[in-house]
Amino acid sequence: MVSEPPAATLAPAPATVPYSTASVTAPDDAASRARFVDWFRAVAPYIHAFKRKVFVIAFPGEMIQAGKLAQTVQDIALLRALGIRVVVVHGCRPQIEEQLRLRHRESRFHDGRRVTDDAALECVKEASGEIRLDIEAAFSQGLANTPMANADIRVMSGNFVTAKPVGVLGGVDFEHTGVVRKIAIDQIQLALNSRAVVLLSPLGFSPTGEAFNLSMEDVATSIAIALKAEKLIFLTEIPGIVDELGELTRELSERSAKALLDGGKLEADTAVYLRHCLRACEADVPRAHMIPFDIDGAALLEVFTHDGVGTMISRDDLEFLREAGPDDVGAILTLIEPLEADGTLVPRGRGVIERDISAFSIIEHDRRIFGCAALHPYPDQRMGEMACLTVVPEAQGLGDGERLLKHIEQRAREEGLTRLFVLTTRTAHWFLKRGFVQTSLDALPPEKQRAIDRSRNSQVYIKQL
Structure with a gap:
């Protein structure tokens, strides 16, 4: 699941701009x-x-x-x-x-x-x-x-x-x-x-x-x-x-x-x-x-x-966007717990975050984590799930969500994945503007289909990489 990312700065332009x-x-x-x-x-x-x-x-x-x-x-x-x-x-x-x-x-x-x-x-x-x-x-x-x-x-x-x-x-x-x-x-x-x-x-x-x-x-x-x-x-x-x-x-x-x-x-x-x-x-x-x-x-x-x-x-140094490590578990929990509490994200708990810490990427400003996202690969289907895309409220609209998405897309490409999917209940419009297309649960890897809590009625979106 993903939280509300920063407000979109620009939707893709049409292939041609109408001049006449x-x-x-x-x-x-x-x-x-x-x-x-x-x-x-x-x-x-x-x-x-x-x-x-x-x-x-x-x-x-x-x-x-x-x-x-x-x-x-x-x-x-x-x-x-x-x-x-x-x-x-x-x-x-x-x-x-x-x-x-x-x-x-x-x-x-x-x-x-x-x-x-x-x-x-x-x-x-x-x-x-x-x-x-x-x-x-x-x-x-x-x-x-x-x-x-x-x-x-x-x-x-x-x-x-x-x-x-x-x-x-x-x-x-x-x-x-x-x-x-x-x-x-x-x-x-x-x-x-x-x-x-x-x-x-x-x-x-x-x-x-x-x-x-x-x-x-x-x-x-x-x-x-x-x-x-x-x-x-x-x-x-x-x-x-x-x-x-x-x-x-x-x-x-x-x-x-x-x-x-x-x-x-x-x-x-x-x-x-x-x-x-x-x-x-x-x-x-x-x-x-x-x-x-x-x-x-x-x-x-x-x-x-x-x-x-x-x-x-x-000109800006982009090195604040990096892969997460064990020392970041506490900060990630602090970041996502409010969204788990209001139902935006599926509850994970410290054990799950510690186990999957290598899947996370984070944005860090002045030693504070402002955003995170995780990539869970399904190599047999050459697909990956982007999960837990989260940016702190005061940084929304400043482009951190955009940078995290690009970074996860690049990680997926490097792992040989050709499609990226997300499950969301609240941020469909944001993903549509960034090239994702709505699809059904049947398009997901069987392993993911079995693990989904269908009572959440999450929408599925896929992007070709």
Whole structure:
């Protein structure tokens, strides 16, 4: 059984967001209207949370080459309309390569970094100038019956980035390749306060008037740190961090991100993005995201749905979520006894908790347990039961129930389970919003069916993992 988890922060969004006026004002039936209203209301907490916060959204030239610019600009325009202040940083690597090819020049790289000679610098200027114009044009459109109708978005660019040369590394002179030295924070803030979208190219300038070729990742990360952004979002050509089983890792703490980088097993592009995400989080940017640009609406799905579509790196240390041990039995009993007394949970007693302590995971803040959940596997059916999901009342609505659920799901996957089920009498709606589907007792493992107290009339919900 499970206790009342924290209030849901967001229900899953529909597969597509209805853009046209007709689909919003005249849906086919009452069910369609209800689904749309439920989804829109569910987005509200995020709109409130992110209003006037700064998002730095960066994308590589590969995204533009893939024809994804228009849909990305539409999504950014929507974020801006919701009161989010946006800085956009673009890359232009394939466009530079094309300019070099047209000039019959060879690309030169050393240790993954471009060596920018005089000819390459001209190609950088040409490529970034064309892309900047394309982005400004995309933000300027306002056709009726499109997401850009009535948008009226101003784009501001400028020499906001002061750069310095990389210099000579490993005996190689990188010439006009540079790194960010300083950000004109006050000027960018003025632009954001005027409701403009700030657009930055991967170029920086020295006090002596020299131009330097910078990496998109360096510019975006430096901007996010300088502005104390709420989010740094990379729209990437990769799906995010994928584990050895090919599963997407949806969330990483700083410690886990460092361990992945130190392991040296990541692909080069993945390591570059993760390194910059980690750098941002270590400098107090709360969240950094790697999301694939080939998913339509990726930025919206990542920001406004619970699970997102990519990998999020968190500044906060997630180590307070851990497996329980014998010393935690007393705290778990204190946590669940009130819910056993009012009938929410099936009474277990100390002996049962001590016996099953290895099944429990707990959330601990300042040496106090704020929540717990247990996983009971049924390996023959490749199913697992999540039981005893409990969060103290003062922490409900803060996401601890969500984190416990994710953790139990991950434990189940690691044990080779493919389905997770819960029995509940009071929290069905919470689980429905998180991908569980109601089923019958007959769908449960025979061993569990025999042990159930049918007089409680518990509802059964299953989720595919």
